[in-house]
Amino acid sequence: MRASGQSPALLTCDAVLRPFNALDLEPWIALTHGEDGAGPFLQLNLLSGPTQAWAPDFNTLDICHTLHLDTAGSHHDLLREIVITLLLGPQCVEFPSLQEWHSAVRIRANIVIAARNTQLAFNTHALDRPLDCWRYDEDLGFILLPEVSLITALTKATQPAVSGSLFAFSCYRASEYVILLAIAQELAHCNPGLLAQIQNLWRTGPIVSGTFHSVFLQELGTMEAPLPATYFVPGDRVWFRNPDATSSEASGFEGSWVVYLGNGLFSNFWKYQQPYSLAQKCVEIYHWRHGLYIDSDGEERIDEDRIAPQIEACLQNPAELAPLLEKMQRFREPRGVYTEAGGCMDTTREFARSVCPGTSDIVLPVR
Numbered sequence: 001m002r003a004s005g006q007s008p009a010l011l012t013c014d015a016v017l018r019p020f021n022a023l024d025l026e027p028w029i030a031l032t033h034g035e036d037g038a039g040p041f042l043q044l045n046l047l048s049g050p051t052q053a054w055a056p057d058f059n060t061l062d063i064c065h066t067l068h069l070d071t072a073g074s075h076h077d078l079l080r081e082i083v084i085t086l087l088l089g090p091q092c093v094e095f096p097s098l099q100e101w102h103s104a105v106r107i108r109a110n111i112v113i114a115a116r117n118t119q120l121a122f123n124t125h126a127l128d129r130p131l132d133c134w135r136y137d138e139d140l141g142f143i144l145l146p147e148v149s150l151i152t153a154l155t156k157a158t159q160p161a162v163s164g165s166l167f168a169f170s171c172y173r174a175s176e177y178v179i180l181l182a183i184a185q186e187l188a189h190c191n192p193g194l195l196a197q198i199q200n201l202w203r204t205g206p207i208v209s210g211t212f213h214s215v216f217l218q219e220l221g222t223m224e225a226p227l228p229a230t231y232f233v234p235g236d237r238v239w240f241r242n243p244d245a246t247s248s249e250a251s252g253f254e255g256s257w258v259v260y261l262g263n264g265l266f267s268n269f270w271k272y273q274q275p276y277s278l279a280q281k282c283v284e285i286y287h288w289r290h291g292l293y294i295d296s297d298g299e300e301r302i303d304e305d306r307i308a309p310q311i312e313a314c315l316q317n318p319a320e321l322a323p324l325l326e327k328m329q330r331f332r333e334p335r336g337v338y339t340e341a342g343g344c345m346d347t348t349r350e351f352a353r354s355v356c357p358g359t360s361d362i363v364l365p366v367r
Contacts, residue, residue, distance in 0.1 A: 001042045004097035004359050011042035011098065019102055020079045029087065046088040058228040060085045061264040061278060071234070071262045072116075075109070078234065081262045082108050085233040091220055096359040103186050107352045108235025110182030115259040115267040118158040118178055119166060122270050124252040126168035130156040140205035150199040151188065154181040171257045174269045175237050176212050178259060182235075183216060183352050191357050197364055204367055215362060217350045226331055226347030230278070234262035237350040240281055243328070244289040245338035250300040253288050255344070256281065280315065282328035285344050287311050 003011055013031055017023050028050045032043040051058075054066050063069070063085065069077040082105050086093065095101040127136055133153035134142045144153055156163040158177050169177070180198075187195035201207070207215055217237070221227035232238065241255040242248040248255070258276070259267040265275040276284070291307040294300060314320050330343030354361045 001095045001101055002097055003040050015098055020083050022080055022083050044087055051088040055088055058090050059230040060232050061230050064263040078109055082234050090228055096354055099356045100354045100359050103190050103355050107182050107186045110185045111179055111235040111259055112261050114178045114181050118269050119160050119272040120169040120174050120269050121166040123168035124170045128167050130163055143205055144202040150202055151184050170252055171269055175257045187355055191355055201364055216353055218353050219348045219350050221348035223347050229345045232260040234260055236260040239346040240285055240344045241332040242285050242288055243342040243344055247289040247292045250302050253302050282325055283311050283314050286324055286328050
């Protein structure tokens, strides 16, 4: 964590933990003050003892059970899970200022809350959004209407409790809307000027796909230096790859983009009240291959209703489940490569870039 032009004296464990009511963690944290070519810094790590006790081998899926955290019922507990899992991480994440640390934790909490409330109609071809917020351009996609708040438009598009309707999305686009909403909510408090720029940009055309990733997200881990397979921080965007070459040809079933909600659960954008455990997500993706068919237009499709009983039966059969999970919880193969050994687990995690005035690294495209 950097001082970013402020006095290095402001970089204290108290300043890092107090906003999240986590001062009781201080005895478990190792502090390292230093200075390099970029200036002074403070490095914080959870000590190895509690790290191994709370998240053995950096497996954070059971940390809420271990620490008796109710992240669904308590916002304080959600923030605590985020702080602890960041502090025990196997790879260093640099924050250019104390303010950026605070914003990063809040954005992650915003992502979790938005993902919990997001329910959509899965369709990779349909085109619909709330008509009082968006218009569709064949060349650009969905464009924000003049005078409409981006936060309002994103909320209405993804949360039926607000709009009263379900709108069609792919899981990839859904994850973009959820993350952008969370970033916009934080910007409204910490950097309204940047929010205004993003909002105005969306009135000329959206930022999507690879450009969205490069503008708004950073990535931790690589294929060469993977993160531990079960290390997750609430608010991570996570990719589960379909390792079956044939069924992955079906549109929308190349894999699954989800948000890690914490407490061992991953978002279910199609049935938001039924989030996935890691086992459920792995078993579902494995059985996609058994639902493959060719429709009347000659397109590959997956019949999810047909395979639902197979998924449930597998989850209830330990003898079948164990070898399937061993196979699926291997790291995925590189893009374009499919082998019998390949699993569905990604080597990286994606999360929001810095957002505060003076330290934000969000660079918007010029149009």
